Amino acid sequence: MDSVNRSGAVSKYSPTEIEAKWQQTWADQGLDTTPEDTTKPKFYALSMFPYPSGNLHMGHVRNYTITDVVARVRRMQGYRVLHPMGWDAFGLPAENAAIDRGIHPAKWTYQNIDQMRAQLQKLGLSYDWNREVATCSPDYYKWTQWSFLQFLEAGLAYQKESAVNWDPIDQTVLANEQVDSAGKSWRSGAKVERKLLRQWFLKITDYADELLSDLDQLPGWPERVRLMQENWIGKSTGAQVVFQTESGDELPVFTTRPDTLWGATFMVLSPEHPLVEKLTTADQAEAVKTYQTAAAAKSDIDRTDDTKEKTGVWTGSFAINPVNDEQIPIWIADYVLMGYGTGAIMAVPAHDQRDFEFARKFSLAIKLVVQPEGDARSGDTLTEAWPGDGVMVNSGPLDGIPAGKGDGQSVAAAIQWLETNGKGKGEANYRLRDWLISRQRYWGVPIPVVHCPSCGIVPVPDDQLPVTLPEDVEFSGRGASPLAKLDHWVNVPCPSCGEPAKRETDTMDTFIDSSWYFLRYADANNEGAIFDSAKVNDWLPVDQYVGGIEHAILHLLYSRFFTKVLRDRGLINIDEPFKRLLTQGMVQAITYKNPQTGKYIPPAEVNPDDPKDPSTGDPLEVFYEKMSKSKYNGVDPKDVLQKYGADTARMFILFKAPPEKDLEWDDADVEGQYRFLNRVWRLVSEFATAHPNAATALPPELSKAEKDLRRAIHTAIKEVSEDIEGDYQFNTAVSELMKLSNALSDAKCADSPVYAEGIETLVKLLAPFAPHIAEELWRQLGHQESVHQSGWPQLDTAALVADEITLVIQIMGKTRGTIQVPASADKAALEQYARESEAAQRYIEGKTIRKVIVVPKKLVNFVLG
RNA sequence: GCGGAUGUGGUGGAAUUGGUAGACACGCACGCUUGAGGGGCGUGUGGCUUUGCUGUGCGAGUUCGAGUCUCGCCAUCCGCACCA
Numbered sequence: 001m002d003s004v005n006r007s008g009a010v011s012k013y014s015p016t017e018i019e020a021k022w023q024q025t026w027a028d029q030g031l032d033t034t035p036e037d038t039t040k041p042k043f044y045a046l047s048m049f050p051y052p053s054g055n056l057h058m059g060h061v062r063n064y065t066i067t068d069v070v071a072r073v074r075r076m077q078g079y080r081v082l083h084p085m086g087w088d089a090f091g092l093p094a095e096n097a098a099i100d101r102g103i104h105p106a107k108w109t110y111q112n113i114d115q116m117r118a119q120l121q122k123l124g125l126s127y128d129w130n131r132e133v134a135t136c137s138p139d140y141y142k143w144t145q146w147s148f149l150q151f152l153e154a155g156l157a158y159q160k161e162s163a164v165n166w167d168p169i170d171q172t173v174l175a176n177e178q179v180d181s182a183g184k185s186w187r188s189g190a191k192v193e194r195k196l197l198r199q200w201f202l203k204i205t206d207y208a209d210e211l212l213s214d215l216d217q218l219p220g221w222p223e224r225v226r227l228m229q230e231n232w233i234g235k236s237t238g239a240q241v242v243f244q245t246e247s248g249d250e251l252p253v254f255t256t257r258p259d260t261l262w263g264a265t266f267m268v269l270s271p272e273h274p275l276v277e278k279l280t281t282a283d284q285a286e287a288v289k290t291y292q293t294a295a296a297a298k299s300d301i302d303r304t305d306d307t308k309e310k311t312g313v314w315t316g317s318f319a320i321n322p323v324n325d326e327q328i329p330i331w332i333a334d335y336v337l338m339g340y341g342t343g344a345i346m347a348v349p350a351h352d353q354r355d356f357e358f359a360r361k362f363s364l365a366i367k368l369v370v371q372p373e374g375d376a377r378s379g380d381t382l383t384e385a386w387p388g389d390g391v392m393v394n395s396g397p398l399d400g401i402p403a404g405k406g407d408g409q410s411v412a413a414a415i416q417w418l419e420t421n422g423k424g425k426g427e428a429n430y431r432l433r434d435w436l437i438s439r440q441r442y443w444g445v446p447i448p449v450v451h452c453p454s455c456g457i458v459p460v461p462d463d464q465l466p467v468t469l470p471e472d473v474e475f476s477g478r479g480a481s482p483l484a485k486l487d488h489w490v491n492v493p494c495p496s497c498g499e500p501a502k503r504e505t506d507t508m509d510t511f512i513d514s515s516w517y518f519l520r521y522a523d524a525n526n527e528g529a530i531f532d533s534a535k536v537n538d539w540l541p542v543d544q545y546v547g548g549i550e551h552a553i554l555h556l557l558y559s560r561f562f563t564k565v566l567r568d569r570g571l572i573n574i575d576e577p578f579k580r581l582l583t584q585g586m587v588q589a590i591t592y593k594n595p596q597t598g599k600y601i602p603p604a605e606v607n608p609d610d611p612k613d614p615s616t617g618d619p620l621e622v623f624y625e626k627m628s629k630s631k632y633n634g635v636d637p638k639d640v641l642q643k644y645g646a647d648t649a650r651m652f653i654l655f656k657a658p659p660e661k662d663l664e665w666d667d668a669d670v671e672g673q674y675r676f677l678n679r680v681w682r683l684v685s686e687f688a689t690a691h692p693n694a695a696t697a698l699p700p701e702l703s704k705a706e707k708d709l710r711r712a713i714h715t716a717i718k719e720v721s722e723d724i725e726g727d728y729q730f731n732t733a734v735s736e737l738m739k740l741s742n743a744l745s746d747a748k749c750a751d752s753p754v755y756a757e758g759i760e761t762l763v764k765l766l767a768p769f770a771p772h773i774a775e776e777l778w779r780q781l782g783h784q785e786s787v788h789q790s791g792w793p794q795l796d797t798a799a800l801v802a803d804e805i806t807l808v809i810q811i812m813g814k815t816r817g818t819i820q821v822p823a824s825a826d827k828a829a830l831e832q833y834a835r836e837s838e839a840a841q842r843y844i845e846g847k848t849i850r851k852v853i854v855v856p857k858k859l860v861n862f863v864l865g
Numbered sequence: 866g867c868g869g870a871u872g873u874g875g876u877g878g879a880a881u882u883g884g885u886a887g888a889c890a891c892g893c894a895c896g897c898u899u900g901a902g903g904g905g906c907g908u909g910u911g912g913c914u915u916u917g918c919u920g921u922g923c924g925a926g927u928u929c930g931a932g933u934c935u936c937g938c939c940a941u942c943c944g945c946a947c948c949a
Contacts, residue, residue: 224869224944231868231945238949255949268949310947335947345949354947431948552944655890656877664877669891675904676890682905732879735889742889808885813930815885853929858884863929 013681015645019772023124031786032126035080043079044539045071046518048547048555049086049133053093054112056119058587058627058653058665059548061637065650066584066659066728067546068125072768073724075126076792082539083126084521086133087113090141090510095443098475105443106471109136119637124646124771126788131524135513136443140520142466143530144513145448147562149459150569152449156203159457162436163272163338166195172440172481173197194296199438200447200506204561208233208430211560220580222660225552232553234431239415241346241424243267243319245330249275251319254341254429257351258418259403259410261323262395263369264346265359267330268312270338271295279330281316288313288332295334310335310358321346322423324396333358341429349385356385369395370403370410435558437509440481442473444507452494452501461495467503481505514555515562518542518577536572545578546659552583582728585662587653588624589633595621602632624664635665647770648674654730654769677773680741680766687750687759688780694756705747706754707803712743713758714799720765721795730769737766761793808859809834811843827854834860 026032047067050060064085071083087109094105113134120127133140151157165174169190185192204211212233215226238256245251251267269276271292280288291313312333319330335354336345349359349366359366366379372390392398392410397417403410418424438447446467448460460467470489473482483489484505494501516530522539523531547555556578563577592601594613601613601620611620627634640649651673657663687694702710716736723733744758760781767774767787778787802823807830809817817839821830831854834840840862848865855861 227869228944234945234948236948253949257949333947335949337948340948342949347949352949354949357947429948431945549943658878661871661878666877666891669877672891678904729879731877732889735879738889806885810884810930813884813928818885851929853884855884859930861884861929 018776022772022775034082034128040080043074044082044542045544046542052087052112062653069768084131085127089134089136090444138466141445144445162199163194165192201434204435208432228552237428240427245319252342253344253346259414260348260351263348263367265365266328266347268333268336270336270343271332272338273343279315279317284316353385438506442482447504449504450501455496458496515558540574541579544580546582549583584659586626589627589665591625591631591633592620600631644674647773655734684777696756705749709747710754710799716740717793717795764793809839810861
């Protein structure tokens, strides 16, 4: 590693030294402070902010490096760039640390933030730290509460009884994502129960249609994220149809196939449907009760898991089919979910497979109303439901109409008939549910309302915000929210009437904190308002957002929702918060697993050439998996930075895989990047020593060597620029840097101004990727200002033009050789050169040329007869 | 079951969008430098029965020419899943 010293010419590349030096200098000079000069075009580059666990992992490094390259390139290109960082700092881990280790969540969190900030700063990320936010800080959550009150005032926040996941051991409510696939609590391991509780919701369903249709405005998002959101919102169009029970109650149902109404032979209600009790006859009371109890005991997962056998019970009563006045039985079954549609369905067994299975099992009538063409079927002989096309039969006014959802087909005709006759109407239904935001936890934003016996729910007035978290709390991990036990905090006078009242003790889902942080960065230190609207309207939307695919739905959907609500409150004028989105792939590392025992073996204990379990001798499975402690395959960024420096780590991560693909960590490739930076160091250092203050003004005439080098230089400028502007292709951008470096190493004109131009260009192009080494080398070249303020190299397209090109000679489409020809040659000349070529002569001799295809600047293909 | 993505050397990955497949690296081999190791430098590296043939998951097709376009399969990964 000290070979450079032996020559005595230049100093050794010492990353830790120069990285610390330049990080300090840049911070002192405020190089990364957001410019206020609004004459420049703006660019907002953002990484999803982290949860402050205390330790930076490789996934973070990858995420932030990608965004940093984008930000640095834009700065060099003359944009004013906003590139902030902050902390998604509320959440369960802090509270668990308090329960397990007796540290206050606030103390634990702020310690972690300090630790992680220090780690981030060692990566050379160009953040404007003046705009740092932490969602657990009262300065921030004051405005989270204020936002909540905006929702409340707009009628978009409400309380409702809801069935939630209840952990009987920890005595607390859990979010869906905190219950594993077996229906057990992630913390206590207890089987989760369903329990009715009064909870806070945000009415995201009011925005379902816009959240769906505006996905079209996001061409800069990955297709699959848009599709996932589309699926999640789950719009289906159809009709609402009102059935009457014999007792006179209305029983509305939603259906996507209103055209099959004449084939409805029974109805099914969800076991939780409010009308079940009333509809159940005395004879059936016991059976219904038993079924309801069994269904209630099952978690959602159990209920949706047994896809095979249908179960259900008849209520004993009947409904009237509104289209033909037929009497049809009303059943209950758990394949009908209370949370979707109206919690009740009309069952058309001939044309819906679930209804068909149910009808067969309980011997219910099956009536065919769509006759597939050229295939006479009847309900009695069907072996499965027919959901496909055909002609309507047995359907009164619809008879003879072709079945389908198109214009003039059965569905449209049915909806028109329903509306004309007042039996129902066209309607859309969504899978999306309202957002349950209540959490019975301490370490979150208190919901800023007071419950008053006489005034009801009273919002805390703006001038009394924030409702701060009390600090004198006990964390036992048992019972309701720790806040509920603090009488002095709970009991307050009603802000409206002054009588004794009680604070809301639920805190908000932490996804709320992260649903608006990207707006706050535009005006992060505003004490008098959530933000200055003009500043948000100036900076937003985020031009490039980068984060993991795991947020494809929740965070990104919630943020879009918040943005639209705040827009409708007149606070901002944008429809969508994130113009372009990049979902970066996982960072994986080699993993060894013993297939016999199922145990993971630390790589340090395995011989990679012959992977065997050191204790049992079993051959091991070898594969790449996401880094994690339990698999012993994590690589600590700290170790990499210490050994190679941030520049090498950044270069490796950018080069190893395209950003959206999974990246396989490989120490040998990290070494490779370190070697490359060392080569660049020697190349530039040696040049700077030999040619202090070298001129870059070009002579009027260039030699061939100079022209070739200059073409390589400007090809690099072109390719790197394109790679980091369109679809980010940092891997090929880095390979272009390597090509330029190789071209300079091989160049035979080291004393030419062209060579000096090449050296300077290499350093500039390298700057966004490896900012420290580029800065150090730039200064060695004699520059006073920072390379990061030196401007992006200008492309000279004239330099790209070659005097000679390589012409491919093909015979019958097969390449048989190449020749060098003048670039200026026209089609006829190219054909002539090709005919005369040795390669063509060999194959053409004695044959007839039937056709010649000439592709200018590329190839000549001879088709022989 | 529904929807989506991906499939190229020993490995990670390129390919101007129909025009020399394997750029750039990693690894490996050989050579030079070095007391040795490391490092550095140089050369080579898809396969094969090597004047040539063959090759981008498999099989057809379009074309002068296909990794790229069309049709049909296979495999892997991801999301959703009794959604009426």
